[in-house]
Amino acid sequence: MSNQNTVFYQKSKAVFVDFHGDEMTSDGGVVLLEKIEKKFGYINEISKAYIDSRNQSLIHHKAVDLFKQRIFGLVLGYQDCNDVNYLKNDPVISSILNGSLASQPTLSRFEMSVDRKVIYSLCESFVSHYINSLRGRKKIILDFDGTDDKTHGHQQLALFNGYYGHHMYHQLFVHDGETGQIVLPVLRPGNSHSNRWFVAILKRLVKKIRSHYPEIEIVIRADAGFSCAPFYKLANECNLKYTIGIASNSILKAKAEKVQSAVRHIFEDGSEKHQHFFNFQYQAQTWEQEQNCIAKVEWTGKGLNTRFVISNMDEASVRDIYFGFYVKRGESSENRIKEVKNMCFADRLSNHFFWPNFFRLILSSMAYEIFRLIKKEISQTKHEWAKKWQVDTIRLCLLKIGGTIKSTVRRVYYSFSKAFPQQKLFLELLQ
Structure with a gap:
């Protein structure tokens, strides 16, 4: 050359x-x-x-x-x-x-x-920013959801979580179910249960929102990890609407057994997908009162899939509550968490200190x-x-x-x- x-x-x-x-x-x-x-x-x-x-x-x-x-x-x-x-x-x-x-x-x-005082101040600012955006709205939906952040070093409070099966931080996000806005991000120790700090945070959020907008309707939407007696007590005291998942147990399985048998008998020879909904009153031992429980029994062509949710919403039908409202948290909350975690690098928590x-x-x-x-x-x-x-x-x-x-x-x-x-x-x- x-x-x-x-x-x-x-x-x-x-x-x-x-x-x-x-x-x-x-x-x-x-x-x-x-x-x-x-x-x-x-x-x-x-x-x-x-x-x-x-x-x-x-x-x-x-x-x-x-x-x-x-x-x-x-x-x-x-x-x-x-x-x-x-x-x-x-x-x-x-x-x-x-x-x-x-x-x-x-x-x-x-x-x-930063220390605890700075973090609390920033969280307060996050919530205030959200409240300032609510002008003119008569109803809001708050989506609560958690996600795991697997850790690879010796970060403080990065602990083993038996449900996820690894050492991690347990992040909690509160999203607006209509706009996708993050109302509040929270970092929790790795061994935290899904509903850790959930009721305490919700109580503060409701108090702050109602102090500015007393007549606004607040609807809570979350998966089964957040179902607990303190939540239902708070919802009753603060007049909150909600649709929240609940984990299956022997009593709920017994309630759905006849419907499962009928659905299996009718559709087990076919490959078409089919859902059957019904509701009943259910009260766990720690709850103060009965709640309306909605059951979905689904034949997928490969077997039965049964899900339960608790709701006090006044929709036209239980199908509307489940498909018209509850499953929409997949787009409004879960997909938004994927964006902030995987695309905005919320999984890069590699400092040593919490x-x-x-x-x-x-x-x-x-x-x-x-x-x-x-x-x-x-x-x-x-x-x-x-x-x-x-x-x-x-x-x-x-x-x-x-x-x-x-x-x-x-x-x-x-x-x-x-x-x-x-x-x-x-x-x-x-x-």
Whole structure:
């Protein structure tokens, strides 16, 4: 090869490579993130609850800037503090974040600085942010669901859970069942039962919500892990509607035995799927009063599947309660947990101490909220295909844009690739 920069040939053409081009970024979508933040002020609002104990005369990066850098990094796909090493020369990200990025040690100290008081303050801010969004609504649905975060080191309170079969943290999420908004993320020790702190948290939530909206109807939806006597007592005292799963036991099985036998006799020779619903009154020994129990006996073609839920809702039929309401928690809660856990990196709780890991869960939940706000903006456009995007698709198709920056005395120009396929949608969101 006559030229050392020649790397290979395409027929008769030599292919050259060098690093003499302009400074570029592959994360140009950070401009959209800044636009979203300026419109809603979400990060600025939550970060006010952070109790900054640093000497203010010696710091270079304010707390809100550290929040923004960490959350924008999570949104763009950078999971850890040391990922700043890949971004420190990025011209667009540096420009958006006030000209400079905090170093990895600064970000690590930021995460390690939190204690119980800071976490409680941030959780209060999360709930206040949700309550501020309820104006004009007459009814809300609160979805409670837990998920395991398998641990691989010696993190504090990462304990063995017999149900999941490994050492873990047990995360709890409260979602709005209509909007998907995270009302509150909670990190619990690994050996926690699903309903640990559930009633205490719900009691505080109801009190705070009713203090602002006394007439609002609150509906609780959760799986069988959250069914317990204190919950039904609280629901009765606070006039809550609910549909909540209940684990099968010998009494419930006896109630469903005749229906199971009939369904098996009629449909066992066929392959068609069939569901049969019926309800009855049921009271466990620890409950104060009877509850309406709904049973679903389903023939799947491969065998019987029987499920039970407890509900005090006044729907047209028990089928409507189950299929029209209860199973929708799969989309409104379970799929949203997949997004915050797998796509916003809520499973990267690798600090040694418990409270910094709780803080990481909060940061991932805030990153999810930024994506939810982007989804909300997309829903107001006419780009129908984009309305179905999940978090990882938004990151790949909307935020990963190649571009350059040019700055003058009065203006800053962000110039993106003309090959970017989502130009129209991106410009609509910016405008």
